[in-house]
Amino acid sequence: MLIPKDEAELAEAIVGTDTPLCIKGGGTRGFEVEGSVLSLAGLSGIELYEPGSLTLVVKAGTPIAQVEALLASEGQRMAFEPMDARGLLGGGGEPTIGGAFATNASGPRRIQGGAARDYLLGVRFVDGMGQVVKNGGRVMKNVTGYDLVKLMAGAHGTLGVLSEVALKVLPIPEAVATLSVAVAELSVAVQAMSAALGSPFDVxxxxxxxxxxxxxIRVEGFAPSVAYRQDRLVEVLAAFGEVSAQGSDANLWRGIRDVSKFEGRVGDVWRISVKPSDAVILAPLLGTAGLLFDWGGGLIWALSTEGTDLRAKMAQAGVTGHATLVRGSAETKAALGRFQPQAAPLEEISKGLRQRFDPRGLLNTGLMG
Structure with missing residues (x-):
């Protein structure tokens, strides 16, 4: 295992090898590929924190728990709610800030505040040739025109190894309220969520x-505003079922974020992104052992019988979207692949980017096609 202690050693490690590398942050997200392990555990620590400007610069291997503790001491937080997958995947380790951005890990608040990548202000990374690249500065020829932040967020380490990230943080809200509505049918549930999200009450x-x-349904903000919006949302949601108030209920939303209901249950776990209206069409055809809907119905977490191809079921239903195999056996991952196959034009673009940033094919080879 290679464990560089700084960015210079990281670059040297990549320059000095000609064998594939398995990039490892905290090792909590289950993305293992063939190759020598390149651990970012040595690239840890806070580089800059300016609470007044809501800006944090941190090394990529820094544990998320350390970042959250620092932010909480100043009444701030990471608004994109990065998932902690350890319970779902049954693993150990510590989730890292680099891993969160490399996978674009975005929780329930995405519907209002955007994805992880929307909070990423800048990056530093080492490409497959061992060159240090940074957003907005010189370090690599011919990168003009690339939005490096957007490229790296969600690339799963296939274009470069993150060494440092700069991100925007936000204040912890003064108050949080959760309303629950008793609904028996998915179609009515999607209508209720759509009504709440389409309201002016900033869900x-x-x-x-x-x-x-x-x-x-969750609302956050200043206490008087939350109280007002909660009352108005009760009126909106009463048309769909009995409404009850749950208080802030941080554990509830943490469980939704981490898909805790599937922990310890046998089967593959899929993450499916579709239009909320298509969720109503698709869900009855999946034949799964469990479902959880987030993002107003646009994100489906599905627990299925081992080896079942849910992408084929999407095709049968005529539903377009993306289905990622989050948890499954090595055989299932090999047979079905983790990620939704890309359309030919997009695959050509992806291949071009990988050739540009990792011409030797060393970084998480084969992970994303």
């Missing part, structure tokens, strides 16, 4: 659990 979470028959 920051909209989820549905068919097993409990409850839609959950």
């Amino acid at each position: 920051t979470g909209a989820s549905y659990d068919p097993e409990t028959g409850l839609v959950h």
Whole structure:
């Protein structure tokens, strides 16, 4: 295992090898590929924190727990709610800030505040040739025209190894309120979530659990505003079922973020992104052992029988979207692939980018096609 202690050693490690590398942050997200392990555990620490300007610069291997503790001491937080996948995947390790951005890990608040990449202000990374690249500065020829921040967020380490990230943080809200609506049918649940999200009341979470028959709606902000919006949303949601107030219920939203309901349950876990209206069409055809809907119905978490191809079921239903195999056996991953196959034009673009940033094919080879 290679464990560079700084960015210079990281670059040297990549320059000095001609064998594929498995990039490892905290090792919590289950993305393993063939090759020598390149650990970022040595690239840890806070580089700059300016609470007044809501800006944080941190090395990529820094544990998220350390970042959250620092921010909380100043009444601030990372608004994109990065998932902690350890329970779902049954693994250990510590989630890192670099891993969160490399996978664009975005929780329930995405419907209101955007994805992880929307909070990323700048990056430093080492490409497949061992060159240090940074957003907005010289270090690599012919990168003009590339939005490096957007490229690196969600690239899963296939274009470069993150060494440092700069991100925007936000204040912790003064108050949080959760409303739950008893709904028996998915179609009605999607209508209820759509009504809440389409209202002027700035909803920051909209989820549905068919097993409990409850839609959950969250609002955050200054206490008087939250109280007012909660009352108005009760009026909006009463048309769909019985409404109850749950208080802030941080554990509820943490469980939705981390898909805790599937922890310890046998089967593959899929993450499916579709239009909320298509979720109503698709869900009955999946034949799964469990479902959880987030992002107003646009994100489906599905627990399925091992080896079942849910992408084929999407095609049968005529539903377009993306289905990622989050948890499954090595055989299932090999047979089905983790990620949704890209359309030919997009695959050509992806190949071109990988050739540009990793011409030797060393970084997380084969992970994304």
